[in-house]
Amino acid sequence: MILADILTGAIRSGTSVMLASQGELVSERAGVINLGTEGSMLGGALGGFAVTVWTGNPWLGALAGGLCGLLIASIHAFLVLSCGANQLATGLTIMFFGMGVTAFFGRGFVSEQIVGFNPVALPFLSDIPFLGPVLFNHDPLTYLSILLVPLLWFVIFRTRIGIMLRTAGEREEVLFASGINPKLVRYLAVLAGGFLAGIGGAQLSIAYTHAWVENMTAGRGVVAVALVIFASWKPARAMLGAYLFGAAQALQLTVQQQGYAISPFFLFMVPYLLTLLALLIVERRKSSRTPEALGKVFAGEGSG
Amino acid sequence: MKMKRRASSVLLGALALIMLITGCSQPGSNSASSPSGGSSETSSASADASMGTGGSAVGFIFVGTKDDYGYNQAAYLGSVAVEEAYPDLKVLRAENVPETAEAERVMEQMIKDGAKIIFPTSYGHLEPALNVAKRHPDVVFFHQGGLKTATNVGTYFGTIWEPVYLAGVAAGKMSKTGKLGYIVSVPIPQVLLNVNAFTLGARSVNPDATTSVVFTGSWCDPGQQANATNSLIDGGVDVLSLHQDCMKTVIETAERRGVMTVGYHADASSLAPNGWITGSLWNWPELFVEMVKTAQDGQFKGSKFDGKYRGTLADNVVQLGSFGANVPADVVQYVEDQKKALLEGTLLPFAGPVKDQSGGVRIAEGETPAVEQLEGSDYLVEGVIGSIPK
Numbered sequence: 001m002i003l004a005d006i007l008t009g010a011i012r013s014g015t016s017v018m019l020a021s022q023g024e025l026v027s028e029r030a031g032v033i034n035l036g037t038e039g040s041m042l043g044g045a046l047g048g049f050a051v052t053v054w055t056g057n058p059w060l061g062a063l064a065g066g067l068c069g070l071l072i073a074s075i076h077a078f079l080v081l082s083c084g085a086n087q088l089a090t091g092l093t094i095m096f097f098g099m100g101v102t103a104f105f106g107r108g109f110v111s112e113q114i115v116g117f118n119p120v121a122l123p124f125l126s127d128i129p130f131l132g133p134v135l136f137n138h139d140p141l142t143y144l145s146i147l148l149v150p151l152l153w154f155v156i157f158r159t160r161i162g163i164m165l166r167t168a169g170e171r172e173e174v175l176f177a178s179g180i181n182p183k184l185v186r187y188l189a190v191l192a193g194g195f196l197a198g199i200g201g202a203q204l205s206i207a208y209t210h211a212w213v214e215n216m217t218a219g220r221g222v223v224a225v226a227l228v229i230f231a232s233w234k235p236a237r238a239m240l241g242a243y244l245f246g247a248a249q250a251l252q253l254t255v256q257q258q259g260y261a262i263s264p265f266f267l268f269m270v271p272y273l274l275t276l277l278a279l280l281i282v283e284r285r286k287s288s289r290t291p292e293a294l295g296k297v298f299a300g301e302g303s304g
Numbered sequence: 305m306k307m308k309r310r311a312s313s314v315l316l317g318a319l320a321l322i323m324l325i326t327g328c329s330q331p332g333s334n335s336a337s338s339p340s341g342g343s344s345e346t347s348s349a350s351a352d353a354s355m356g357t358g359g360s361a362v363g364f365i366f367v368g369t370k371d372d373y374g375y376n377q378a379a380y381l382g383s384v385a386v387e388e389a390y391p392d393l394k395v396l397r398a399e400n401v402p403e404t405a406e407a408e409r410v411m412e413q414m415i416k417d418g419a420k421i422i423f424p425t426s427y428g429h430l431e432p433a434l435n436v437a438k439r440h441p442d443v444v445f446f447h448q449g450g451l452k453t454a455t456n457v458g459t460y461f462g463t464i465w466e467p468v469y470l471a472g473v474a475a476g477k478m479s480k481t482g483k484l485g486y487i488v489s490v491p492i493p494q495v496l497l498n499v500n501a502f503t504l505g506a507r508s509v510n511p512d513a514t515t516s517v518v519f520t521g522s523w524c525d526p527g528q529q530a531n532a533t534n535s536l537i538d539g540g541v542d543v544l545s546l547h548q549d550c551m552k553t554v555i556e557t558a559e560r561r562g563v564m565t566v567g568y569h570a571d572a573s574s575l576a577p578n579g580w581i582t583g584s585l586w587n588w589p590e591l592f593v594e595m596v597k598t599a600q601d602g603q604f605k606g607s608k609f610d611g612k613y614r615g616t617l618a619d620n621v622v623q624l625g626s627f628g629a630n631v632p633a634d635v636v637q638y639v640e641d642q643k644k645a646l647l648e649g650t651l652l653p654f655a656g657p658v659k660d661q662s663g664g665v666r667i668a669e670g671e672t673p674a675v676e677q678l679e680g681s682d683y684l685v686e687g688v689i690g691s692i693p694k
Binding site: 005008009012013016075079083084085089090093097107110111113118204205208209210211212213216217218220249250253254256257258263265 | 316532539552557575690693694
């Protein structure tokens with residue numbers, strides 16, 4: 001069934017983007033745009049792959065991937081929050097830094113084989129007609145990423161931590177007045193974002209492709225940032241957006257197999273088109289849904 | 305406030321510097337340097353006879369890494385053979401050399417380091433090689449796969465479609481669904497030729513066999529490869545082949561999903577102990593050694609390598625790989641018989657009539673196309689599903 005194939009493909013290839021965009025969502029809710037998400041994803045992909053090679057344990061690899069993504073994001077956090085640098089410029093620098101650093105250190109891992117994550121069909125659930133093979137035959141990281149969405153929703157919208165996060169992104173004076181340091185909240189938000197982006201990259205290398213090649217994320221981190229804006233900073237919508245991206249990739253392949261010609265070169269343009277569109281929208285839309293302090297991005301401030 | 309801004313710009317500057325250094329550092333054995341300015345050579349007459357001789361080194365440049373289980377690994381193995389055959393010659397290698405002017409710098413550095421023989425191994429290294437060759441008439445260049453030559457630049461390749469055809473025969477025999485898949489990068493003639501050969505081979509044993517071709521647009525993008533592999537398998541394909549630089553992701557994913565694979569470039573059967581059928585391989589070692597000898601002896605001009613050299617199955621420049629453990633003996637025997645017929649000249653993979661996807665006749669009945677014609681293929685044959693992206 002073609003529809004089932006496309007949906008399955010959507011989840012398969014959209015998960016890494018979904019994880020990164022959930023992370024970026026947390027960061028942007030606190031008021032910080034991190035265009036260096038691509039660098040964090042690559043760091044996570046390489047770090048995760050390397051540790052899986054060394055230890056033989058993909059779970060340790062996934063954790064290491066998250067930590068590498070966190071480390072790269074920490075540079076962004078420091079430059080933006082403590083040094084007052086422009087968020088967009090710094091983010092792009094971090095992206096290229098991540099690309100260069102991982103290409104350099106990843107040289108020795110290109111031919112390595114790993115025992116990574118494999119799809120695990122959940123008993124009973126995967127036998128459900130249509131939904132079964134689509135939803136319940138994926139690798140453990142994908143399952144975790146799906147569980148992450150309601151968890152994030154709950155934390156952001158139903159807990160005190162979530163209020164602190166959102167206030168940092170809306171009006172930091174309020175946070176400051178209640179005795180909480182907005183800079184600290186933003187730091188933690190950016191680090192959390194980097195961690196999730198790292199896990200996203202690790203999912204790509206340890207679970208989906210079982211390989212490491214330089215720049216293997218191929219723009220997924222950029223797409224993740226654009227998706228957050230499209231999703232109006234809501235976790236469930238970001239998930240849908242990510243799966244839409246995955247579906248577009250799967251659709252292109254399915255369409256090729258049916259004999260229609262959609263140029264793959266067009267598809268490679270899409271991530272960057274999306275980002276341009278998203279940045280256009282942010283610029284023009286003064287919607288109440290945009291975290292107020294996110295506007296500070298363009299004024300170049302953002303320090304606590 | 306002022307201090308913070310200065311500190312931040314210093315930090316940004318330092319970061320940019322680090323990024324510049326890491327980004328530009330060559331992982332290969334050669335550090336980048338500017339080419340020696342206008343070194344005019346001695347009289348061209350003596351340069352003709354002496355080109356390729358007197359060097360202390362041989363240079364190899366690869367577009368990817370030497371352990372990609374594919375294209376570059378095959379070339380690397382050739383360089384190892386040269387190393388072993390000529391212990392007095394230093395073998396210089398540079399990996400991840402992009403197909404840009406950067407390649408010129410790398411080659412110039414190798415020439416500076418004493419190389420009189422250079423092997424630019426990627427298709428896109430041809431233009432840089434031609435440029436460097438103009439400046440160094442005493443150096444011989446052996447370019448892999450190119451279609452343009454010069455006085456001191458010869459190109460070499462193999463008629464890889466011959467083993468690919470045979471591999472297609474094996475795939476046609478082994479496939480239960482009759483649906484084959486081919487993952488490729490960009491629609492250059494070499495690639496289309498392989499897809500066609502594979503399909504013709506499969507349809508010679510199963511006239512209803514189809515090949516679904518997927519263009520990923522990249523020579524090595526594991527994410528796209530995983531997408532394509534999964535998508536093809538979901539669509540019912542049970543034998544996969546590919547024309548990519550790196551093989552690992554496709555072959556491992558196929559193996560995990562219980563689908564058979566036909567390899568390319570190099571032997572990757574260790575990655576697919578159950579599903580490996582066979583593969584089409586380059587056998588560069590013997591050829592490279594012979595080419596180096598020809599150049600070193602000053603025999604390049606007028607030799608078979610001076611021009612477009614195409615090694616065949618009969619020359620053992622291209623090979624059909626060994627068969628996987630799960631290939632039944634009768635299939636092996638059948639393919640071996642076809643191979644013998646090919647070598648004897650009684651079996652011609654592209655003997656007419658050959659029709660394209662729209663039914664038009666591309667090679668007429670009784671016609672046997674020349675190598676040049678095949679190397680200019682711009683169509684897909686009947687039985688291929690998928691079209692050439694514009």
